[in-house]
Amino acid sequence: MAQIIGLPKLSPTMEEGVLVRWTKKEGDKVSPGDLVAEVETDKANMDFNIEDEGVLLKFLVKEGETVKLGAPVAIIGKAGEDVAALVEQAKAGGSGGAAAPAPAKPADGKPAKGAEDSASAPAARREPREATRPEQDQTGKAAVKPAAKSAAAAARPAPAKPTAGAKAAPAAPAAATASAAAPGRLLASPLAKTLAIELGIDLRQVTGTGPGGRIVERDVRAAAENAGKSNGHGSDDDRAEAAAHDGGAGDGDAGEGDAGDGDSAEPAEDDRAGEARAAAPPRAAATSQALTVRARPVAQDADSDGDWTDAPASSMRKRIASRMTEAKRDVPHIYLMRELDAAPLLAYRQRLNDLLGDKPGGLKISVNDLVIKATALALRRMPECNASWQGDAIRQFHRVHIGVAVAIPEGLVTPVVRDADAKGIGSIAAEIKDLADRARKRALKVHEINGSTFSVSNLGMFGIERFTAIINPPEAGILAVGAVRDLPVVAAGSVVAGKRMTVTMSCDHRVIDGATGARWLTVLAELIEKPESLAL
Amino acid sequence: MPVISYREALNQAMREEMERDPDVFIMGEEVGHYNGAYKVTQGLLQRFSERRIVDAPIAEMGFTGIGVGAAMVGLRPIVEFMTFNFSLVAIDQIINNAAKIYQMSGGQYHVPIVFRGPGGPAVQVGSQHSQALESFYAHVPGLKVVMPSTALDAKGLLKTAIRDDNPVVFIEGETLYNTTWEVPDGDLLIPLGQADVKREGADITLIAWSKMVWTCLDAARQLADDGIDCEVVDIRSLRPLDVDTLAGSVRKTGRCVVVEIGWPVAGFGAEIAYQMQRLCMDSLDAPIERVTSDDVPMPYAKNLEDEVQPQVVDVVAAVRRALYLD
Numbered sequence: 094m095a096q097i098i099g100l101p102k103l104s105p106t107m108e109e110g111v112l113v114r115w116t117k118k119e120g121d122k123v124s125p126g127d128l129v130a131e132v133e134t135d136k137a138n139m140d141f142n143i144e145d146e147g148v149l150l151k152f153l154v155k156e157g158e159t160v161k162l163g164a165p166v167a168i169i170g171k172a173g174e175d176v177a178a179l180v181e182q183a184k185a186g187g188s189g190g191a192a193a194p195a196p197a198k199p200a201d202g203k204p205a206k207g208a209e210d211s212a213s214a215p216a217a218r219r220e221p222r223e224a225t226r227p228e229q230d231q232t233g234k235a236a237v238k239p240a241a242k243s244a245a246a247a248a249r250p251a252p253a254k255p256t257a258g259a260k261a262a263p264a265a266p267a268a269a270t271a272s273a274a275a276p277g278r279l280l281a282s283p284l285a286k287t288l289a290i291e292l293g294i295d296l297r298q299v300t301g302t303g304p305g306g307r308i309v310e311r312d313v314r315a316a317a318e319n320a321g322k323s324n325g326h327g328s329d330d331d332r333a334e335a336a337a338h339d340g341g342a343g344d345g346d347a348g349e350g351d352a353g354d355g356d357s358a359e360p361a362e363d364d365r366a367g368e369a370r371a372a373a374p375p376r377a378a379a380t381s382q383a384l385t386v387r388a389r390p391v392a393q394d395a396d397s398d399g400d401w402t403d404a405p406a407s408s409m410r411k412r413i414a415s416r417m418t419e420a421k422r423d424v425p426h427i428y429l430m431r432e433l434d435a436a437p438l439l440a441y442r443q444r445l446n447d448l449l450g451d452k453p454g455g456l457k458i459s460v461n462d463l464v465i466k467a468t469a470l471a472l473r474r475m476p477e478c479n480a481s482w483q484g485d486a487i488r489q490f491h492r493v494h495i496g497v498a499v500a501i502p503e504g505l506v507t508p509v510v511r512d513a514d515a516k517g518i519g520s521i522a523a524e525i526k527d528l529a530d531r532a533r534k535r536a537l538k539v540h541e542i543n544g545s546t547f548s549v550s551n552l553g554m555f556g557i558e559r560f561t562a563i564i565n566p567p568e569a570g571i572l573a574v575g576a577v578r579d580l581p582v583v584a585a586g587s588v589v590a591g592k593r594m595t596v597t598m599s600c601d602h603r604v605i606d607g608a609t610g611a612r613w614l615t616v617l618a619e620l621i622e623k624p625e626s627l628a629l
Numbered sequence: 630m631p632v633i634s635y636r637e638a639l640n641q642a643m644r645e646e647m648e649r650d651p652d653v654f655i656m657g658e659e660v661g662h663y664n665g666a667y668k669v670t671q672g673l674l675q676r677f678s679e680r681r682i683v684d685a686p687i688a689e690m691g692f693t694g695i696g697v698g699a700a701m702v703g704l705r706p707i708v709e710f711m712t713f714n715f716s717l718v719a720i721d722q723i724i725n726n727a728a729k730i731y732q733m734s735g736g737q738y739h740v741p742i743v744f745r746g747p748g749g750p751a752v753q754v755g756s757q758h759s760q761a762l763e764s765f766y767a768h769v770p771g772l773k774v775v776m777p778s779t780a781l782d783a784k785g786l787l788k789t790a791i792r793d794d795n796p797v798v799f800i801e802g803e804t805l806y807n808t809t810w811e812v813p814d815g816d817l818l819i820p821l822g823q824a825d826v827k828r829e830g831a832d833i834t835l836i837a838w839s840k841m842v843w844t845c846l847d848a849a850r851q852l853a854d855d856g857i858d859c860e861v862v863d864i865r866s867l868r869p870l871d872v873d874t875l876a877g878s879v880r881k882t883g884r885c886v887v888v889e890i891g892w893p894v895a896g897f898g899a900e901i902a903y904q905m906q907r908l909c910m911d912s913l914d915a916p917i918e919r920v921t922s923d924d925v926p927m928p929y930a931k932n933l934e935d936e937v938q939p940q941v942v943d944v945v946a947a948v949r950r951a952l953y954l955d
Binding site: 302 | 883910911912913914915953
């Protein structure tokens with residue numbers, strides 16, 4: 094049977110993605126693992142590999158569209174299957190049409206259990222009492238219980254039905270009540286909503302197990318666990334449930350949008366709110382109104398008078414914004430600057446490049462490559478700077494992975510040169526060239542941008558003399574490299590022409606004190622001013 | 630550390646404070662020669678003489694008024710009500726004089742007085758003598774309301790209450806006098822307005838005071854068998870109320886049950902539930918549950934008396950509702 098495929102979680106922090114390109118056509122046959130699309134996430138362009146087998150019957154998203162995590166992107170099934178109903182369902186979900194009915198579950202032949210559940214609930218209040226228990230001390234302190242009433246107070250109800258692991262395995266009763274919930278409302282506890290935002294879970298995809306289908310904490314946690322296991326694809330049941338919920342997602346989803354990052358790609362919210370009000374019972378209507386968010390027009394604000402326009406922030410931009418704000422706010426930075434004699438480094442580089450020759454497309458060593466090698470070696474020599482603040486511990490990394498800041502038109506990425514201390518200058522240069530090229534094409538894989546232990550940022554090519562960089566947590570330091578400048582310097586008592594370069598080390602003061610950082614810069618200076626040692 | 634009863638702890642607190650401060654005296658029915666209706670003032674008459682241990686006639690309005698007047702002129706009276714049910718006879722003195730004189734005199738008169746005695750239902754003493762009146766007093770600005778659950782809290786809180794420059798309503802658990810706890814010798818002061826986590830847990834917060842703390846601890850122990858980890862927080866004083874500790878716990882667990890032995894309507898638990906939903910909205914996974922006595926005057930029959938009051942089974946049921954387990 095045909096089913097809707099949702100946008101899977103392709104990076105740990107993604108909440109939405111831009112479907113950059115379909116790599117298959119409608120009608121193509123696919124099997125698990127096939128690449129069907131490229132998706133721009135907050136981190137990189139990711140491959141969307143399908144996990145199901147069948148024929149791609151219908152694409153629900155056009156190239157370039159922004160899609161929320163879990164939202165429908167395609168329908169897969171057997172060739173020739175009629176997908177009209179599913180398309181309708183997906184549309185209803187996508188636009189949050191609150192009035193749409195939610196018939197999916199009963200159609201499976203499973204009875205809606207909600208009614209009988211709620212009918213039996215009140216009976217639990219007073220259970221028959223059994224014999225009393227012997228009194229015990231529950232606190233470890235020598236205590237006796239209140240003298241009077243203790244017998245009655247200690248009376249136990251009849252043995253409850255087995256509940257071991259009731260919390261641990263919360264998903265068991267899933268699907269019991271959700272489909273029986275009143276249509277037109279997505280019910281979720283405040284904690285479930287908070288958690289869904291934190292964990293990047295789309296509540297429309299979650300089956301509520303609370304009264305009336307309310308989504309509660311355990312449901313969101315179960316969904317997060319599932320998402321972790323299956324990379325965003327739910328089981329068939331989940332999908333059917335999701336479809337059921339999509340029909341009634343109106344205001345709940347709007348509430349999410351409000352707390353989330355405000356997404357420009359969704360259709361006008363006003364219509365949705367209207368529908369929700371029309372469909373919901375009177376009490377629910379009030380809430381739905383309260384939860385409704387304003388539509389957020391981007392780039393065409395009526396107030397602008399043509400004086401300004403708002404360009405929607407890309408997911409990379411949002412990511413940079415939140416990461417940098419967090420780092421600058423939470424990491425106590427100190428900055429240590431040191432001017433280095435760059436003449437030996439330039440001469441060394443010249444000798445290396447002479448050796449490499451002038452082949453077209455051949456490798457060239459840059460100053461930055463040498464600085465990265467020097468940085469890595471300095472970290473190997475002073476591992477206390479190759480570290481990270483862990484709240485109650487300082488983690489010292491045993492390997493040296495250097496993050497290299499690369500500017501690209503959309504922003505900034507920091508691909509990682511792993512074990513840079515152990516690599517030759519030539520291989521570092523080749524690797525950085527490859528990483529930077531692919532960074533500009535947004536073709537880096539997640540593992541290529543994760544896991545750096547220290548970073549280097551170089552603005553020398555723009556003529557910047559020196560600057561201070563923001564640390565990239567959880568790292569404890571970043572080196573900002575300025576341009577090599579011709580300066581008069583004093584050598585052997587007389588002023589001569591010299592080459593100078595200023596480096597600025599930003600240190601996380603929780604990990605690296607000023608003196609420690611200064612000693613590290615001394616090690617670095619020695620490596621750069623005697624560059625032959627880079628080969629040792 | 631010595632293990633002493635709640636009754637002894639109160640006695641120690643008063644004895645120590647009377648030895649420390651000659652302005653402290655006790656007044657009430659049967660506090661002297663009879664050693665107190667619940668023997669809380671045992672031996673104090675012998676130690677301090679009739680000048681400072683004053684047996685009063687059965688006239689609560691009168692001796693409470695004398696106490697308020699004594700406090701206004703600089704003494705530190707401890708007025709004992711045989712039970713707090715009888716404080717209703719004197720409630721005009723407590724609410725209209727003790728609680729208001731500091732404000733109405735423009736700060737010229739402090740009223741450093743403690744009203745103490747047992748409260749809450751006991752066993753088969755009829756509806757007029759089986760009520761929890763803390764919600765009445767907690768309603769009144771100008772009063773502090775303290776309700777210890779253990780001997781340790783009883784001693785530390787009563788000593789602090791005696792030293793407080795404002796009127797303190799100190800309601801003891803009528804069925805707690807024989808309970809024991811480890812209590813250090815000597816000067817023990819517990820500040821008013823500090824809740825105490827009596828049991829740490831991760832899944833749900835039970836908020837209670839006085840005897841209901843014990844009921845919650847029993848329920849928590851029983852629920853632990855089902856893998857449910859309850860945190861039990863004893864507010865210790867209703868006024869001032871330590872909302873920070875309560876909210877911290879509720880934010881941690883995401884669920885809350887407020888348990889009180891009083892009636893449901895306008896009970897103090899409703900105030901706590903309000904504060905918690907306001908402070909912890911985004912952390913709540915379920916509506917805050919309350920467990921109270923039934924909304925009736927206390928029956929005399931033993932079986933009905935038990936039925937009316939919150940029992941472990943009621944707390945367990947409320948916890949399971951808040952965890953969506955039933």
